Amino acid sequence: MIRFAIGGQVDKKKVAELVRKVGGDAVQVTEHSDLEAAMQVKTGKADYYLGACHTGGGGLAMAIAMLGKAQCLTVSMPGRPPKEDEIRNAVANGVKAFAFTADHAEQAVPLIVRAIIERSQA
Numbered sequence: 001m002i003r004f005a006i007g008g009q010v011d012k013k014k015v016a017e018l019v020r021k022v023g024g025d026a027v028q029v030t031e032h033s034d035l036e037a038a039m040q041v042k043t044g045k046a047d048y049y050l051g052a053c054h055t056g057g058g059g060l061a062m063a064i065a066m067l068g069k070a071q072c073l074t075v076s077m078p079g080r081p082p083k084e085d086e087i088r089n090a091v092a093n094g095v096k097a098f099a100f101t102a103d104h105a106e107q108a109v110p111l112i113v114r115a116i117i118e119r120s121q122a
Contacts, residue, residue: 002120003028004113007037008051008059011102015052018109026117034062041096042066048116049097052105056080059099072097075112076104084111091115 004027006016012031019029032040040046041063049067051059056077064072073090075098076082082104090098091112100108 001028002026002048002116003040003046004030004048004050005037005040005046006031006050007034007062008099009034009053011052011105014102015050015105015109018105019050019113022110022113023117026120027113034059035066038063038066038097047096048112050109050112051097051099052102053099054078054101056099056101056104060097063097063099067097071095072099075100075108077101082108082111084115087111088115091119 004019006012016029016031019027037049041049049063053059057074060072060074073095078101098112
């Protein structure tokens with residue numbers, strides 16, 4: 001079971017539902033404040049952090065502070081949609097926290113969750 005902690009500033013419920021929809025029985029999803037979600041990953045209570053905001057980067061502020069920049073990726077920003085190869089490379093390189101703009105959630109979440117599930121099955 002892959003554990004996702006959902007943080008970010010906006011649309012937490014939407015992001016959580018997308019993770020559940022894509023991940024099915026392979027995922028466990030909890031919603032938290034940004035700080036709590038990042039702490040869940042830092043302490044090993046969650047495997048990954050996902051967060052949405054309006055800029056793409058703001059959803060990662062606490063995760064960067066708690067986990068370090070190397071563990072975090074801004075997947076999308078206004079005018080810059082998510083890129084599958086960038087996400088797959090980040091997952092392969094051990095990135096644990098992902099953020100994106102709320103309007104890209106339907107694109108970003110499936111790419112992130114699928115990449116993580118595929119890596120866990122490899």
